[in-house]
Amino acid sequence: MPLETGKPLLKVVLTDVNAKVVQAWQAAFADTPEVEIHKGSLLTRRVDAWVSPTNSRGLMDGGVDAAVKRHLGAGIQLRVQRAIRDQFAGSLPVGSAVCVPSGATNPKFLISTPTMERSVQNVSETLNVALACAAAFQAVHLHNAGSPGSIRSVALVGMGAATGRVPARVCANLMWTGYTLFNDYHFEDYDELRTTIHAQLRDIDSQPEDVRVRIEPPTRTRG
Template identity: 35%
Template sequence: MAVALTLCDRSEEMVRAWQRYFPLDLGVRIVKGNILTLPVEALAVPANSFGYTDGGIDLTISREIFDWRLQERLRAVIDRQYAGELLVGQALVMATGSDRFRYVVVAPTMRVPGDVSATINAYLAMRGILLAVEAHNQSAQFGHERIRSIAVPGLATGVGKMPPERSAFQMYTAYRSIVLSDLEWTRSLDKQVEYDRKMREIGAARTGDS
């Protein structure tokens, strides 16, 4: 996947957590700041399964990039192509028609708004984002239609209440699996069960979660 990845969040804790898991030699850029200021072609938009974008970063993107029409367009696509519900783990690419960001990659981090801190939803959403971009680029008929750079915020850490440490670890696990093709942890059911437990529990001692 020859796509430049930037991880960007306003939270210092989120940024530090990414830095602990994403080695420098991967070339993944980690930035503390406003994701809307980055010079990238695509933005990842955390959402819920039914396409409501009225909170958090998705609300900001709707206002800044779509002139408030993101929810309307997204829900129409979900109704038409996904029978009304985009599952956690799925993602879709939408052209924006904007000169600032050519695409958004919408990936639910929760089915409906709520606490998903004990789930692996950040992993599933990140995996969905990476696979959607890969599929989009493979199907692009012309080079200018390809996504060459994308920015992703912390996943499931807002309304979802997932600790940044857990979110960062899950996001890195998805990156390892899809971009680095490191699937060693999936080679047996015992390994999968153990890694699933780790993804749900990591960061508990650091954050005081149970």
């Protein structure tokens, strides 16, 4: 459903240790000053939820996922995988996400969204970054629908920019696409989200690398 415009309801923080990703964010999000951008570790951000890029099985064995598991303890992987099993029959599709209690006071929640199916995979020629970013924000929508106001701030890293080999500028632009879609629209489910993104970004390879694409939310007809 379309969202009312006005003051952002969610504080969004982008943080990464990769200076190229940070610089690319600063360019891509130049006209969205409400988004905070920092160079540094996700583990230092004090927010309600961290977003950790993962794989479809929720194996937190590399990259940011592994750092988050070391920080929060091995139980976080068990909670993520239990949610994947219960909600997605054991395999989390790219373009979907799970939100679980972290077991800590900071953050209170961890949102896991896959940028790839396997633990290490080149996704530089895919739409996975846009799908994962949009799915993370969709998870916030869904969680707050059940527990209003429980997630008021969220921190994300450069999705797919490390093990996924996505160039920093492409990563930043696709994350901008996911963020603006979050501000514009609340999907009924992840299937609708994936269908919309695939339909509108399928020709993105023909666009220059520095071009951002804003997705037009679907129009629903009343029956």
